[in-house]
Amino acid sequence: MNDSKIIAVVGATGAQGGGLVRAICADPKGGFRARAVTRNVNSDKARALAALGAEVVAADVDDANSVARAFEGAYGAFCVTFYWDHFSPERESAQAAALARAAQTAGVRHAIWSTLEDTRKFVALSDDRMPTLMGKYKVPHFDAKGESDQVFTDLGVPVTFLLTSFYWENFIYFGMGPKKGPDGKYAITLPMGDQPLPSIAAEDIGRCAYGIFQRPDRIGKRLGIAGEHLTGSQMAAALSKALGVDVGYNAVAPEVYRGFGFPGAEDLGNMFQFNRDFAAEFGEPRNIAASRELNPKLQNFAQWLAENKSRIPLE
Numbered sequence: 676m677n678d679s680k681i682i683a684v685v686g687a688t689g690a691q692g693g694g695l696v697r698a699i700c701a702d703p704k705g706g707f708r709a710r711a712v713t714r715n716v717n718s719d720k721a722r723a724l725a726a727l728g729a730e731v732v733a734a735d736v737d738d739a740n741s742v743a744r745a746f747e748g749a750y751g752a753f754c755v756t757f758y759w760d761h762f763s764p765e766r767e768s769a770q771a772a773a774l775a776r777a778a779q780t781a782g783v784r785h786a787i788w789s790t791l792e793d794t795r796k797f798v799a800l801s802d803d804r805m806p807t808l809m810g811k812y813k814v815p816h817f818d819a820k821g822e823s824d825q826v827f828t829d830l831g832v833p834v835t836f837l838l839t840s841f842y843w844e845n846f847i848y849f850g851m852g853p854k855k856g857p858d859g860k861y862a863i864t865l866p867m868g869d870q871p872l873p874s875i876a877a878e879d880i881g882r883c884a885y886g887i888f889q890r891p892d893r894i895g896k897r898l899g900i901a902g903e904h905l906t907g908s909q910m911a912a913a914l915s916k917a918l919g920v921d922v923g924y925n926a927v928a929p930e931v932y933r934g935f936g937f938p939g940a941e942d943l944g945n946m947f948q949f950n951r952d953f954a955a956e957f958g959e960p961r962n963i964a965a966s967r968e969l970n971p972k973l974q975n976f977a978q979w980l981a982e983n984k985s986r987i988p989l990e
């Protein structure tokens with residue numbers, strides 16, 4: 676009989692959940708087994724997780740009943756929502772509530788909620804240093820997550836609040852990689868001034884989550900994670916070294932970034948301004964040594980670049 680504990684992993688075919696499924700499957704004697712939750716059990720990514728030994732089940736976080744079924748019999752649940760698939764904080768809040776209720780209904784013993792700060796606790800809506808967006812948010816994709824923490828608490832879910840950091844994969848997939856300027860030189864553009872940004876390899880988020888499931892004493896805690904805290908200049912220097920081209924750092928003002936016009940530019944402009952103006956408050960919980968204790972494989976930026984530099988597009 677297999678008496679290992681089931682961890683139901685939402686977003687299993689994605690960045691955060693994928694790292695967790697791979698971490699669980701890589702440690703078959705660790706006492707856990709992965710239940711990968713996906714909308715499409717037949718996708719190549721879902722099949723790849725099954726090939727690693729994960730159970731693969733179907734659920735959609737927009738369908739609360741399907742999530743409740745996916746969490747049935749699970750010891751643990753990794754809960755994450757997908758803001759950038761729809762750009763709606765209200766929908767993200769509804770997804771988080773569905774996850775919290777499913778965790779409560781299934782009686783999971785340890786949930787992890789992948790959250791971020793509700794920035795309105797730092798910058799009141801009336802504060803005009805950054806615009807209020809969508810009527811009641813400063814950083815919609817942060818605020819909706821942070822606001823949802825209370826739902827887990829109110830339902831009595833035994834939960835660890837996991838405060839994630841900026842993925843270095845944003846240089847590959849999120850259009851934030853080095854771009855050639857009118858002067859012909861490459862630069863990354865971040866409205867961070869000279870303040871450090873806590874950042875991490877996406878794969879390490881799941882590995883840290885695995886470390887949290889191994890430590891039930893972390894239930895009820897808020898844990899931040901990061902692989903390194905780096906200024907724009909430090910990231911540009913590391914990119915230059917890894918890519919073998921000169922990459923500068925274009926430290927634009929947040930209002931310039933907000934005006935770039937791509938979907939989510941205002942949200943990200945406010946986010947970086949929050950990261951910059953509250954660098955101490957944002958950085959302090961994202962302790963690197965504590966992250967490494969959860970995940971001994973934690974990478975720094977240079978290590979991540981050594982593995983991933985060929986995937987960074989130079990435009």
Ligand SMILES: NC(=O)c1ccc[n+]([C@@H]2O[C@H](COP(=O)([O-])OP(=O)(O)OC[C@H]3O[C@@H](n4cnc5c(N)ncnc54)[C@H](OP(=O)(O)O)[C@@H]3O)[C@@H](O)[C@H]2O)c1
Binds near residue numbers: 759
């Ligand atoms: N980019 C960053 O720097 C950063 C930093 C911190 C936090 N975040 C947050 O991370 C969150 C996204 O996590 P991620 O990066 O791990 O996601 P991701 O890589 O985009 O993957 C999401 C996976 O979730 C599944 N999914 C999407 N919609 C779903 C739904 N309605 N029901 C069930 N599954 C669904 C998809 O799988 P299937 O198609 O197989 O169902 C997809 O593979 C966002 O909310 C973002 O704000 C991002």
